[in-house]
Amino acid sequence: RELHINLDNLIEDLQIHHANLETALGKIYLFLNEKLKAETFYVETQDESLNHRVFCYGRGDSEIKRKTPQLLKIDRSATFSTPGLFWVVQPIEMSDTIIGAIGLAFDSDSAPDKEIAPEILHTVSELLDNYFFGIHTNRLKHSLIMGIQSALKSHSIVDSIDGAVYVLKKEIPFRKMILLYSDHELTGHSRVNYLVYEDYERVYDSSEKRHEGLDEFVKDTDGCLSANTDELKNVLGDADLMVSYLLDGLIDEDLIGKVIFVPNEGATFSIFCREIIQVFTETLRQRLVDFNRERNTLRKFFSDKVIEKLISEPGYEKLYLQPRDNDIGIIFADISGFTKISEKILVSPERITRLVDHWSNEIITQVFPLGACLDKLVGDCIILLFGPPFYQDTPEQIAKNVIKAAEIVVKVTREVFNLPEFEDIRNYPDYSKFGVAIGANYCPAVVGLIGPNDDLTAFSSGMNITARLQGLAKADQILVTERMHELLSPMNLWNLEGPHSMPVKNVEKPLVYYQVSSLKNAAEAGSK
Structure with a gap:
């Protein structure tokens, strides 16, 4: 009983001072050597780092492995003798699972009674349970944490x-x-x-x-x-x-x-x-x-539907968002008369911001389902791209969606002007000149997340041409390039008025373009 109390006090003190397993077992060996003349004390288990270890005191672990390999493979309590030593060994169990082994060896001439020796070892093992349980718990905790972290990386x-x-x-x-x-x-x-x-x-x-x-x-x-x-x-x-x-x-x-x-x-x-x-x-x-x-x-660039598809694929940034050269559809749309609207009518930054926010948000909401993505919004100019990030649609489908989106932009612009809070815009003498001017194109461009902020950007000579077309357009006009005309003409869905041409700075040939209107509007215009 005295041995139990003294050993219990020793182990409690080791726990209070947060001694690691190796230090604790060393102190326990010195205690057992002093009190019981134990020649060897060994423990085979996992350490705090969850590494498999054989802790051996009094004799080297290599000697134990060489002379008595059965010590490390026991599944029940046992006693046996080797030349000069009497051994008592038992497995270390935790939740009915063997997690290691523990053993003591005494000089054959001064060993405790063969019935008492196993009780001594059992007492030592029981008192060490908290250490073993802590390591077992940490092992389990570590496994769960790694599993949770790995799962949440999906x-x-x-x-x-x-x-x-x-x-x-x-x-x-x-x-x-x-x-x-x-x-x-x-x-x-x-x-x-x-x-x-x-x-x-x-x-x-x-x-x-x-x-x-x-x-x-x-x-x-x-x-x-x-x-x-x-x-x-x-x-x-x-x-x-x-x-x-x-x-x-x-x-x-x-x-x-x-x-x-x-x-x-x-x-x-x-x-x-x-x-x-x-x-x-x-x-x-x-x-x-x-x-x-x-x-x-x-x-900032894509619809929720596109985002879901992107993030479902590992490495989507490299697969779809790195800069790449491809044919795309483009819209440049600019509010006609915006300077006058801002300076003469709305005046306050708050009202100007509300107009642009409402206009751009509504456009994005309505054109994203057509496969559009947002290049950028610069003041009252919105730039939309068609094709990125998956480039799955045919040129004809992209051209068709570009014009459908352009018509939506015209409609949304008029709807925003018709909101009650912008009645003063409608009452302005030059209201007929207000609207949206649109240039549309289908051309090669380099598209991807570019720059310090990883913004979606497209650049090419075709982008510059589209911007020039938009600058030519008047309120509610949709102007398209010759390539767009080639794609749209066989569909017979819109009236394509032209060709018209304009000289382009630093370009040898003039820019050929067409004005798009619906067949219904074109018929109504012809009957007047």
């Missing part, structure tokens, strides 16, 4: 969370997990998405299979993320919840999501489970921050 946010939940299934018992996360758009708007897991399987998804109660709950975008636990209990119908908040940033602490775990019926989460859940939520938080940042970078 390009698809939903697939990555599916994978991480599967990793949790191995060791973390829970009945439900609910994730609410915001998808912040560049416009400043955001929507809250959700995923619901029951028995480790995804059963509800805001983008596919919807949950009626959560649908109603997330309508209040800001409130649902900051809602207290009682409100969540009412929605989910569960009494015991573990809620973690996901924040973007340490200073501003923008709330971007919330994770709710529901333990099994009648159970609570252990400290170990809570630690792993905390690792999961922190890794997920960073994944969601990256998710929003990545999507918002792409949203």
